[in-house]
Amino acid sequence: MFHIYRRSRNPAFWISLFLLIVSFLLPVRGITETDENTLAYLKTLSIEELLELKVTSVSKRPETLFNAAAAITVITPEDIRRTGARTIPDILRLVPGIQVGQVDGSKWEIGARGFNDFFENKLLVLIDGRSLYTPLYSGIYWDRVDTILEDIERIEVIRGPGATVWGANAVNGVINIISKNSAETQGGLVQAMYGTREQPLAAARFGGRFGETTAYRFYVKGFKRDEMETASGADAHDALQSSRAGLRLDSSWKDSSLSFQSELYKGEADFTSLLSGFLTPPFFRRSEETEKFHGGHILTEYHHNLSKVSDVNVKLYYTGYTQDLVVVEEERDTFDFELQHHLKRWPDHQIVWGVGVRWTEDETEGTFSTTFTPASESTVLWSAFLQDDISVVENTLWCTVGSKFEHNDYSGFEIQPSIRLRYMPEKHHLLWAAISRAVRTPSRTEQDVTIHFASFQQGPTPVQLRLVGNDDFDSEELIAYEFGYRWQWTDSLSVDVATFYNDYGDLRGERQGRAFLETAPLPSHLVIPNTFVNNIEGESYGIEISAAWQVLEHLKLMAGYSWMDLNLEYSDRHQSNTLNSLNSEKNYPRHQFQIRGYYDMSPSLSLNGELYYVDEYESDTIGEYLRFDLQLLWEPLEALQLAVGGENLLSSGHKEAIPTGSGIVSSHIPPTYWLKATYRF
């Protein structure tokens, strides 16, 4: 990361860097003094005046978060509001150790601790406990992951395995998006946004109550995102339009609470496709395509306090969607049931156990380039877990042991245990360490797919390279060793360090089979088949550091840095590997750095900026880049918020991702500007 500074000897940069460092070194001018002044002032106010005061949100950082023995970062509504992030993938850029690369107008490559390629499959993403991971190829359709951003309560991002609780596929990270309880979203909200990309975005929400026990909200959101450009400045044909409508109901009684939510969405995403594998010259076809999708979900969750020492949580959901991805059509229905019981009967033990079952059925329709055999399949996933948090030395040392036990139709039984220790030598200091095993279970793709992914002329016959599913493909495995330290120095300054060593086995690679001649379809052609096999192993290690400092009441600074290295190799070196999977697995930047500032110029005006540095990718596909986002927020009235923002301001456009193997042409990510108005009533 350092050569960019070496390259530019701009004095202004050095001066301001110096200023910044000096300002950090200055004595922290009376944090408590300011606090005291504020309190003294507040105490002089009458109760009416007190209740008339406008207050700023304080991020809820429950003690449990400080105590977590995992590399966890929580994104608060304040972060979302101030950064002005337009999409959930953009919000995730705030987390050190998460790699976010935008492919085009609707697609992203997002990874935790590496592996952010287009078919990223080691990340679990949930909204209110509903899994968004597609069993088709174990990835996430990021353009479908959306809601009214103001209605998000928090986003918990866990880097590293979370499989003991969350189950298979929570290998490299878990992203848990939690929406607000309806009681928190009372009243109306109307929002409109217009800019170089959003043309326009509009959202509305209304929340109310039925009596004292039940609160509700319903909402609609829709947007049309204009296309970006290609490297040569032509239209990239990557516009996205999407709309969604939903409702949520929350009831709470003495000992229990019930939540119900439902949503419907639909959308269309343009993309430029570069498909290969055709049998006649030029063997590939570049075309402008549009994928269409629609779907929805129903989720209900019930929580009951059985007694002082035990409570139970039951969750049931259905999701369904249909999508035409151009290369394949997929229709999927999923039902999921989960039960969790939390028991604190013994003073030194906190026990959580649960059981769950998930049934999913799909129906696919293939094309020349991609087919699934069988075209339709249904699978069942059974799971159970048990975890005990043991207080070993009171208020000083805890040990959490547990395991998930799962059975899936592809790889059978999977056991994913973990042991986590946390040690608090004194208040505000926490050391933690963990060893865990997680697996990424096979997806439909690895077992059932046939992809014609490339072809060329060799002598008189065309040659076609083919990827073929393998029923013997097994789970990918990770044993992770993690260590971390958290320090809450004062109420206003905290530091978080996490390190990891990941030992991967049985990762997905390909093995070339014996070539054969095929006469149908004509012209007759030579087929070189490749099948998915578990033939890659390796290790990665890295460190993620983040710090947050409330410098003054009106200024907050946050910084993050992450470094990692990933080394993979074939476990069957004697085999010929034409596809070079290793290179696509090296889709990650070694260094990432970010600094963020929230600055209130007056009670109604704030300036917020983020600067990100992303190192060049190890696979050499993406060069290093800087990204600078800035947003000015103005609240002329209590009910009205106006924002003007810009993203990616330092660049004239850069590539953030090359979606290897997807047949999708990536776009240049340009600077983006917007205006946004939000009115509450």
Add this chain to the structure above:
Amino acid sequence: MSLALQLQWCLRKTRFLCLAAFLGVLSLASAGVAPASPQTTEHHVKAVFLYNLARFVSWPGLWMERSEYFTIGIVGNPPFGAIIDQVVTGERWRGKPMRVVFYDEAEDISVRVCDVLYIGADQLRHFDDIKERLAGLPVLTVADTPGFLAMGGMVNLVRKQQRIGVGVNLQAVRYSELSISSKLLRLATIVD
């Protein structure tokens, strides 16, 4: 230098000027040169409100004679825990020194000690036990969690957009032989 190189150089220069300006603003701001604007956090307001609340509530005389202190009990982990201590230290209520007593868990509460009892969100699931133990004693129960009044709590501080709102459950207040001044009631949302 070719034109392309020159352009690239200019671009890089402006990019770093932008960056420099941003870092500069941050530095100046962090050094405290920028004018301070008193921004009030929810926690500050809630802490001061809790302290103020006592002035609008009357306790039965006999009850108040039991202790030389006016005590605000706090159970659980309210985010303004440290602030309330700071607010109350050195203050008096009708001549009695005010103090804050913290309890980690509901079981630890000594009900006869508190005049006001604040229940943190994390301990609300034990509120039934707390109520049972209070058994009608004139202890003002306060929380800042939606739904608290429905559970039989007395005063609830709820965020309403950018302000703090007060909800009062009059039935629960009366049952405990407390009375709340009409001045506060005028400002509050009443649940009967």
